[in-house]
Amino acid sequence: METIRLPSALLAALLFATPLASCKKHKPVPAAGQTGDKAAPTSFARNETLYVGGRQWGEPSTFNPLAGWQDWPVNSMNLIYETLLMYEPLKGELVPLLAESHTIKEDSVEVVLNAEAKWNDGKPVTGADVKYTFDLGKKYKTLLQSPVWSYLKDVTLPEEAEGKVPAGSYARRVLFTLDPEKKNALPVLDACVEIRIVPKHAIEPMLTAAKDNIDEFLKLKFDKNPLGSGPYSLVSYNSEKIVTARNDNYWGNKVFFGGKLAAPKYVAHPIYKSNDHFSVGLQQGNIDVSASFIPRIQEKKGVKAWYDKEPFFVSTSIPMLWPNVLHGHLADPHVRRAMAFAINYKDIRELAVSGYSDPLESGLVLPFGLEKKFFSAEDAKEFGASRFDVEAAKAELKAGGYTSVFKDGELVEMRDKSGKKLPTVYIKSPTGWTDWESIVRIAVKGMRAAGIDARERFVDASLFWTALQTGDFDLIMNTPTPPPSPSKPWSRFDLVVNTADWVPEGQKMYKNMGRFNNPKDPAYVARFDELMKQIPQIKDEAELIKAYRELNVLYMKHQPTIPLVYRADQFYEFTEKVWKGFPTSANPFLPPQMPGDRFGTRILWQITPAK
Amino acid sequence: MLRRHPTLKHVLGRAGWYFITFLVAVTINFFLPRLGDANPVDAIMARAGGNLDASSAREKEDAYLREFGLVETDDQGKVIRENGIPVKTPLVTQFVSYLGMSLTGDLGTSILQYPKPVGEIISNALPWTLTLQLPTIVLGWLIGNLLGALAAYKRGVFDRALYPLALLASAIPAFCVGILMVYVFGIKLEWFPAVGGYDPGQVPEVSWAFLSSAAYYYVLPFLSIFLIVVGGQAIGMRSMCIYELGTDYIKYAKLLGIRENKILLYTFRNAMLPQLTGLALALGAMVGGALITEMIFSYPGLGMAILTAIQGNDYPVITGCTLLVTVTVLLANFVVDILVGLLDPRIRVAQGGSK
Numbered sequence: 001m002e003t004i005r006l007p008s009a010l011l012a013a014l015l016f017a018t019p020l021a022s023c024k025k026h027k028p029v030p031a032a033g034q035t036g037d038k039a040a041p042t043s044f045a046r047n048e049t050l051y052v053g054g055r056q057w058g059e060p061s062t063f064n065p066l067a068g069w070q071d072w073p074v075n076s077m078n079l080i081y082e083t084l085l086m087y088e089p090l091k092g093e094l095v096p097l098l099a100e101s102h103t104i105k106e107d108s109v110e111v112v113l114n115a116e117a118k119w120n121d122g123k124p125v126t127g128a129d130v131k132y133t134f135d136l137g138k139k140y141k142t143l144l145q146s147p148v149w150s151y152l153k154d155v156t157l158p159e160e161a162e163g164k165v166p167a168g169s170y171a172r173r174v175l176f177t178l179d180p181e182k183k184n185a186l187p188v189l190d191a192c193v194e195i196r197i198v199p200k201h202a203i204e205p206m207l208t209a210a211k212d213n214i215d216e217f218l219k220l221k222f223d224k225n226p227l228g229s230g231p232y233s234l235v236s237y238n239s240e241k242i243v244t245a246r247n248d249n250y251w252g253n254k255v256f257f258g259g260k261l262a263a264p265k266y267v268a269h270p271i272y273k274s275n276d277h278f279s280v281g282l283q284q285g286n287i288d289v290s291a292s293f294i295p296r297i298q299e300k301k302g303v304k305a306w307y308d309k310e311p312f313f314v315s316t317s318i319p320m321l322w323p324n325v326l327h328g329h330l331a332d333p334h335v336r337r338a339m340a341f342a343i344n345y346k347d348i349r350e351l352a353v354s355g356y357s358d359p360l361e362s363g364l365v366l367p368f369g370l371e372k373k374f375f376s377a378e379d380a381k382e383f384g385a386s387r388f389d390v391e392a393a394k395a396e397l398k399a400g401g402y403t404s405v406f407k408d409g410e411l412v413e414m415r416d417k418s419g420k421k422l423p424t425v426y427i428k429s430p431t432g433w434t435d436w437e438s439i440v441r442i443a444v445k446g447m448r449a450a451g452i453d454a455r456e457r458f459v460d461a462s463l464f465w466t467a468l469q470t471g472d473f474d475l476i477m478n479t480p481t482p483p484p485s486p487s488k489p490w491s492r493f494d495l496v497v498n499t500a501d502w503v504p505e506g507q508k509m510y511k512n513m514g515r516f517n518n519p520k521d522p523a524y525v526a527r528f529d530e531l532m533k534q535i536p537q538i539k540d541e542a543e544l545i546k547a548y549r550e551l552n553v554l555y556m557k558h559q560p561t562i563p564l565v566y567r568a569d570q571f572y573e574f575t576e577k578v579w580k581g582f583p584t585s586a587n588p589f590l591p592p593q594m595p596g597d598r599f600g601t602r603i604l605w606q607i608t609p610a611k
Numbered sequence: 612m613l614r615r616h617p618t619l620k621h622v623l624g625r626a627g628w629y630f631i632t633f634l635v636a637v638t639i640n641f642f643l644p645r646l647g648d649a650n651p652v653d654a655i656m657a658r659a660g661g662n663l664d665a666s667s668a669r670e671k672e673d674a675y676l677r678e679f680g681l682v683e684t685d686d687q688g689k690v691i692r693e694n695g696i697p698v699k700t701p702l703v704t705q706f707v708s709y710l711g712m713s714l715t716g717d718l719g720t721s722i723l724q725y726p727k728p729v730g731e732i733i734s735n736a737l738p739w740t741l742t743l744q745l746p747t748i749v750l751g752w753l754i755g756n757l758l759g760a761l762a763a764y765k766r767g768v769f770d771r772a773l774y775p776l777a778l779l780a781s782a783i784p785a786f787c788v789g790i791l792m793v794y795v796f797g798i799k800l801e802w803f804p805a806v807g808g809y810d811p812g813q814v815p816e817v818s819w820a821f822l823s824s825a826a827y828y829y830v831l832p833f834l835s836i837f838l839i840v841v842g843g844q845a846i847g848m849r850s851m852c853i854y855e856l857g858t859d860y861i862k863y864a865k866l867l868g869i870r871e872n873k874i875l876l877y878t879f880r881n882a883m884l885p886q887l888t889g890l891a892l893a894l895g896a897m898v899g900g901a902l903i904t905e906m907i908f909s910y911p912g913l914g915m916a917i918l919t920a921i922q923g924n925d926y927p928v929i930t931g932c933t934l935l936v937t938v939t940v941l942l943a944n945f946v947v948d949i950l951v952g953l954l955d956p957r958i959r960v961a962q963g964g965s966k
Contacts (some may be wrong), residue, residue: 003879042814042821051811059735059911059917061724068671069655142671215674219726236814239911240734243814270811272909279808280798462924465653501665507695508656510668563872 009322021022040267041235044243050264050579052594053278054292054571059239065198066136066143066214073232073244074196078601079267080228080244081196084111084130085189085598086580088563089316089484089590090368094189095599097252098125098197098229099174102189107180109188112160113172118251126173127157132200134176134191137184140214148191151184153177184536186487193485193598202227231604232441232596243268262604264579267596279303285577291570291594293435297355302575306592307585310355314592315366315566317592318492319425319436319479321443321513322561326505327474334400335452335558339475340385341393342450343443348565352438357566362386363552364496365489366566373541374489374548381404384555386563404451414453424453425474428467431458436477439564468513472504475562475567481569484598490535493551495562497528513518513571516560527554570594582609624947629945637713640933641706642714644926651924652676652724673697679722679927680708709930718934719927724919729931732916737935739808740912742829744902745895746837752890755844760879762845763852767927772843780842787909789835796831801832806909832908837902844886851882884955890949896942899936 043477050074060071073079078086084099094102099111115459117125134155137145157171158164163306165171176188210216224232231252232244244267250323253259268285272278280292281287282303297305297312303311321339323330330336345360356394361367367375385392397404401417414422427444429436440456447454454475459467467473498511499519509515517525531551538544574582584604593600595607638746652675656668673690674680682690682697691698712719718729762770795806809815810824855861856877864874902914915931920928 042816042818044812046812049812059727061721061727077957095951141667142674146667180712215678223728238815239739240809241811268811270807271911272806273906273915274909277909282807283798284801286804286806363835393803460649461922462649462651462654463647465657466648466650469653469656503740508665508668508672509664569632 008209038245041245044266044268045577046611048265050267050289050401050595050604050607051281052267052269052288052596053272053281053287054275055594055597056242056269057273059271060223060237060242062218063101063234064204064218064220065196065222065228067218067227068142068144071237072242072595073234073267075192076197076303076380076598077596078230078598079232079596080226080234081198081232082229083196083598084113084192086601087193087485088591089593090314090339090369090588092486094193094486099131102192104185104189107178107183108114109176109178109185109192111174111192113174114251114255115521116215116251117229119202119227120233120247120249121199121202121227122358123199124170125197125199125229127159129200130197131155131157132204133195133197137195142214142483146196147190147220148187148195151179151182151187151443153179175237181535182536182551184198184533185377186490186536190483190485190491194483197229199227199229224546225403227479230600232267235266239271241268241270254435256602257605260605263607263609264604267604272287277295281295282575285575287575288577289574289582289595290577291572291597293571297354297573303573304575304584305571305573306583311357313568313571314355314369315357316369316484316569317479317481317562317567318364318366319439319565320561320563320565321470321475322473322478323425323475324471324473324505324514325516325560326471327425329400329402329416330425330474332400333558335402336562337385337448338393338396338400338402339443339447339452339454340559340562341387341389341396342446342452343562343564344388344446345386345565346388347442348439352435353565353567354440356568356571360386360563362556362563364492364555364563365552371489374545374552374570375550376552379549381551381554383553385556385559390444390446390450402451404453411448411451411453414451422453426453426455427456427475428457428464428473429477430461430464432461440477463563469508469510471509471513471515479567484569484593487536489548490532493532493555497532497555499529512560514560516558520521525554525558543589568592571595576610578610579607580610621952625945625948629941630779631719633941635851636937637934639704639899640937641709644921644924644929645705647704649924650681651926652681654923655722655725658785674914675722675725678720678725680705713934718931721920721925721928723923723925729927732928733913733931733935736916737898739910740898740901740905740914740942743910743912744836744901745894747833748840748890748893749899751837751840752844752886752893755841756848756883758841759845760852760882764848764854764875766877770849774849777842777845777849780838781846782842784899784903785835785839786903786907787903788838789832792831792835793907797898800872805831806826806855808908808910810927813959826872832904832910834902835907842880844889847889848882848886851885855882884951887954888951891943891947891950892940895938895940898939899932 043474052281063070063074065074069075074081077095082098084097086095086097088095096114098113098117099112102109102111103561113125113127113130119125126408134145136301137143140146154177156175156177158173159171178185178188205215206220223237229251231247231250233247235245236243246265248261253261254555270281272281275294276289277290278290278292279300282290283301294300294303295353297303306314323336325331349355349357349359358368362380364377364497365371365375403415405412405415416422421571427440437458444454444456468476468478480492482488482495485491485529495511495610497516499511499517502515502518503509517528531547535544535547535551538547561583570593583592590603590606591599595601595603652672653753656672676690676697677684677688681700683700685691721727721729721732724732753849758773762773793805796802804827807828808825808891809821809828813821813824861874861878864877901912902918903911905914906911917926917932920932
């Protein structure tokens with residue numbers, strides 16, 4: 001009898017522990033997410049809160065504005081920190097934000113700051129802040145503002161240099177002098193729409209406290225009342241969501257919106273584990289806008305997209321296969337072009353990506369939207385290989401001297417001119433990325449039917465990144481994604497054919513991972529680099545169109561990569577259960593961007609409560 | 612001296628073995644994830660290095676590699692490269708520095724969630740995991756055992772109805788139950804929320820609004836594990852009880868005319884032992900997280916943390932979490948070992964060799 005009591009005592013203890021354990025949950029979580037604001041709200045009324053999704057996937061780790069990758073709402077957002085300019089991707093215009101105007105000259109870009117622009121502590125946003133932000137990138141090579149320095153000579157404040165700063169005021173003109181060799185203003189304009197300006201008076205002392213050691217500084221999380229100039233502030237975060245609250249004194253209210261406040265008092269981002277959760281969240285009305293991938297959106301109750309029919313989204317980038325041209329017969333443009341002819345692009349569009357794409361055209365220029373003027377259907381027809389045509393694929397192989405051996409309709413092997421058997425080439429793609437897996441399977445099916453010995457190889461995602469950068473692949477899936485900025489399509493070509501950083505396989509390349517067009521190779525095609533250097537300097541539109549056409553034809557002839565389909569950089573889905581008035585193709589007053597994201601920030605002033 | 616204290620000898624002997632097991636487990640936990648070819652910094656560089664030029668990207672990569680102690684550095688702290696490829700620090704050296712850090716309680720910094728310390732990741736996730744699992748396992752165990760014992764004792768219609776139901780509940784995979792519940796009660800009927808741990812409009816705090824919303828959100832995840840635990844426990848307890856009821860000592864007790872309640876207690880005590888072991892082990896393994904349930908309901912527990920870490924080769928997080936699991940599983944085993952010894956003299960005799 002006595003010993004029987006022991007297990008029951010144990011049970012009783014455990015049962016008592018249960019409510020304690022559930023209470024425990026509530027204590028540590030807010031501690032982790034405290035933002036130091038004593039008046040931080042603990043509940044957010046649904047009709048005052050806009051829930052966005054698909055831009056944050058894991059527990060937040062840093063909100064440091066100088067970190068290479070920050071959590072929502074810092075990275076690529078204009079909620080807490082702001083850029084000088086914004087880019088309107090539908091019209092291709094640069095729109096004022098911190099800078100009220102900009103001038104592009106032969107050898108410089110000048111911006112003038114808005115006199116009203118203020119940090120949220122009331123101090124003005126000055127030329128010194130801008131210069132400080134950019135100069136950080138000159139000093140510390142690992143910051144986001146560092147790459148632009150290969151196109152910049154210096155950043156100066158002409159008013160200070162000329163001694164023309166009015167007493168009691170500050171310099172508002174900032175002059176970006178271009179590198180005299182390259183004279184390429186595009187990356188500088190990109191930086192104006194992508195680099196978030198930080199307050200010198202807040203950042204400099206912190207950096208000094210970290211003994212100017214940037215690695216130490218980057219360990220600061222900036223989660224306690226960070227000082228920005230934007231319309232919202234971080235108020236709370238934990239592993240389930242991040243919440244920002246409106247700054248009613250935001251300087252831009254008066255300048256851009258006639259004194260009107262943004263509609264949602266809070267903008268929050270719940271952290272879910274997968275696309276499915278955001279999809280369920282949208283259907284249940286717990287998420288208002290999302291940038292996540294949702295298959296077959298037309299079947300989802302109450303969920304709307306930019307277009308109300310296919311392709312539903314505005315495509316901005318091109319997922320493609322990257323052949324490693326150092327690998328045997330992949331060096332031969334005939335093989336690469338044959339591969340392009342062999343793929344059934346209609347199947348990819350309809351089966352792999354839910355129809356979220358316009359029909360594919362040859363070349364690296366998008367045949368719709370702003371880039372359409374640089375696209376030539378004639379050229380594509382004459383030189384392009386991105387159309388499903390098995391006979392053309394076979395003709396390319398024949399022209400290269402290749403033979404394919406079939407048995408019972410199945411490909412056995414591929415032989416070169418001398419009759420030597422060629423090795424199977426493998427297409428690498430991360431395992432579990434289901435849309436890419438389907439794309440690769442369709443590509444392999446087409447290639448084998450046309451007589452090209454290719455197979456799929458799905459690898460662990462982390463191995464995938466190593467392989468991509470070091471060139472450890474025959475062919476690999478990847479989407480070059482330049483930010484939405486004025487430099488497209490030049491920046492897309494740059495990611496594909498850039499030869500400036502060419503290194504052999506084994507070392508890392510972040511552009512042109514297929515190692516195309518080695519400058520030291522006898523077969524080097526100098527014209528690619530010449531055109532890439534000239535295009536940013538061309539002012540005349542007819543000239544520019546001519547140059548892009550030549551570049552695109554060159555690309556089609558050499559086929560350094562194999563485009564597969566078009567895709568939106570970010571999807572854009574919304575429901576109107578709680579908020580209404582989101583932009584759509586029928587009412588395109590703003591582009592399909594997430595509220596808070598780049599130019600999409602302005603959606604916050606346009607939406608209204610649904611009830 | 613130990614000979615005079617058989618129980619103490621038993622405990623110390625067990626403790627010694629557990630310590631050795633612990634050392635082996637820690638070593639395996641450290642080396643296993645690192646044996647592969649992957650470089651965790653590549654994943655960070657893929658998103659942070661894309662727009663950098665080659666030399667800046669290399670500098671950034673070096674900074675990360677240095678920070679995580681993955682590569683050899685020269686006197687000036689520069690990463691040593693051969694043919695442009697960083698020279699990796701031998702795993703054994705990394706292991707020694709890891710042991711040194713672990714002894715001071717420092718689990719290191721996450722690579723994927725840099726600069727967040729591993730300790731913080733674990734302490735954020737652990738309360739969720741405990742809340743999700745502790746009540747489920749304990750209640751499931753209790754109710755399951757009661758039902759099982761009842762079925763064994765009552766037999767008849769009750770047993771015939773319960774047994775197949777319990778078999779069904781324990782045989783359905785956890786993800787099936789979870790997904791079905793989300794679909795039926797979350798999406799179709801909209802009775803319960805399908806995703807998350809509490810109303811998105813709340814911040815965790817001790818308030819009626821928060822607690823009630825947490826309870827409401829708790830229903831589906833709780834049920835999805837609870838039903839399975841109940842089923843499994845009921846089946847186990849039922850067969851144990853039937854077995855005990857058929858043994859000679861029970862028959863003898865019945866022949867002696869001992870009261871039925873008393874006989875039931877005898878049965879219970881003996882049938883409980885394996886079940887108790889099961890409970891302790893389940894509680895120990897609990898900190899590993901209920902991965903499937905966490906995935907389905909987007910519950911932010913340790914299972915998800917471990918999965919994300921493994922997918923991204925986030926070595927410090929993998930090692931930190933497995934260390935936690937190792938320690939708790941071993942502790943639970945140890946406690947069970949000792950407890951069972953105390954509860955069941957036969958085992959103490961067999962293990963301790965005492966007379």
